[in-house]
Amino acid sequence: MAKTPTSRVDRLLSSMGYGSRTEMARMAKAGGILLDGADLLDVTKRIPVTRDLPSRMQIDGEPLDPVVGMVILLNKPLGMTCSHKEDGPLVHDILPRRWKLRDPAISTIGRLDKQTTGLLLLTDDGDLLHRVISPKRHVKKTYRARLARPLAGSEGALFASGTLMLEGEHKPLAPAELEVVSDTEALLSVTEGRYHQVRRMFAATGNHVDDLHRERLGGLSLPEDLAPGQWKLLSEDELALIFQ
Numbered sequence: 001m002a003k004t005p006t007s008r009v010d011r012l013l014s015s016m017g018y019g020s021r022t023e024m025a026r027m028a029k030a031g032g033i034l035l036d037g038a039d040l041l042d043v044t045k046r047i048p049v050t051r052d053l054p055s056r057m058q059i060d061g062e063p064l065d066p067v068v069g070m071v072i073l074l075n076k077p078l079g080m081t082c083s084h085k086e087d088g089p090l091v092h093d094i095l096p097r098r099w100k101l102r103d104p105a106i107s108t109i110g111r112l113d114k115q116t117t118g119l120l121l122l123t124d125d126g127d128l129l130h131r132v133i134s135p136k137r138h139v140k141k142t143y144r145a146r147l148a149r150p151l152a153g154s155e156g157a158l159f160a161s162g163t164l165m166l167e168g169e170h171k172p173l174a175p176a177e178l179e180v181v182s183d184t185e186a187l188l189s190v191t192e193g194r195y196h197q198v199r200r201m202f203a204a205t206g207n208h209v210d211d212l213h214r215e216r217l218g219g220l221s222l223p224e225d226l227a228p229g230q231w232k233l234l235s236e237d238e239l240a241l242i243f244q
Helices: 009-015 021-029 097-101 126-133 155-160 197-203 236-243
Strands: 006-008 033-035 046-048 057-059 071-076 116-123 141-147 177-182 185-190 209-217 231-233
Touching: 006 009, 009 021, 009 046, 021 033, 116 126, 116 141, 126 236, 141 197, 155 177, 185 197, 197 209
Parallel strands: 116 209
Antiparallel strands: 006 046, 033 057, 071 116, 071 231, 141 185, 141 209, 177 185
């Protein structure tokens, strides 16, 4: 059986972005850190780092953030970039400031371009990130595309054929599924993550995507009550839906 890791409280909280060790010591002395309902005054104390720690520890009256394996589902708004450093509005700016300081860092699982909205996952779990984006996993990503011109009717067969070659590339796309919603709206499910793939697929048919919104990742759907710019932490059960 693997041994449960331990950590000094100040080092743990500092790595989670709550503040410096000195700031954690001041917070503890002011009664801002509770463990199992009691004041934790000595932040040099080592404690077991277990998955249930967030349910046992409070910081300034709020439950501790997940210690490891944090997974965030964000309804990405229009005009925001999936980056830490680019100019303009960034998706990371929506999240609590302390999450920008976490070590390991929180990164997006794949990217949505600036003009694409919808389901975006972020995590500090590198193994999970690679499992989701790995081509070997064939995790399906479903987008709702609103088009500038009516569909011709031949797109579904072309996208499913596995023969479509995007401009400037030398390998055909994997088969994709098209579900027609109306003359100018469709759901497209792909298992790859090539640069601007959905937009380029429709461009290859002579059409143009006016609006693009990701609705599902695997079996995980964007909640209807999660407005643009809102986020939630995923439970383990919700996380498992990705791979169904």
